[in-house]
Amino acid sequence: MSFLDTLRRVPRSRSAQVLVLSWLGLTIACILLGLYEVVRDWSGLPVHLGPVHFSLTIYPPIVICLWMVFWLGFEWAFLAAYLATLVLSLYTGMRLDTALLFSLGDPLSLAIYALAYRTVRFPSICEP
16 A cells, blocks of 8 residues: 555545544554653663563563564564654754764664565465
C-alpha cells in the first residue's frame, strides 16, 4: 500500500483518513515510548526468570516499526522509524547534521528485515 497514494486519497476517503491517523498515532507512540526510555535512562529492562537474570533491550520505535513493515508496508515503517529516531537523537543533544545521518540506522535495519521477509520462504500453517 503506497504511502503517497494513500495521502492523495485522504480528502475523499474515510479509510485513507483512518489509516493515516493510525499511522500518525503509531509514530507518536514510537516517539513517546522512546522518550520515556531515554528519560528513564534505560539501556535494558531487567528480566528475572528464577535463577536467570539478564537485561533485555526493547527499543520501542524499531519494535513498532517492524510491526508496521508487515501490516502497512515498508514506506510507512521507514518514515515512522526515521522520524522517531530523529526526534530521539535531537532530544539527547545530538547535532542536527549528525542526527539526520544517524537517524537512517533504524530505517536501514527495517530494510534488511523487509528484504529477508521477501526473500526467505517462511513455512505457513495454511500451506499443505
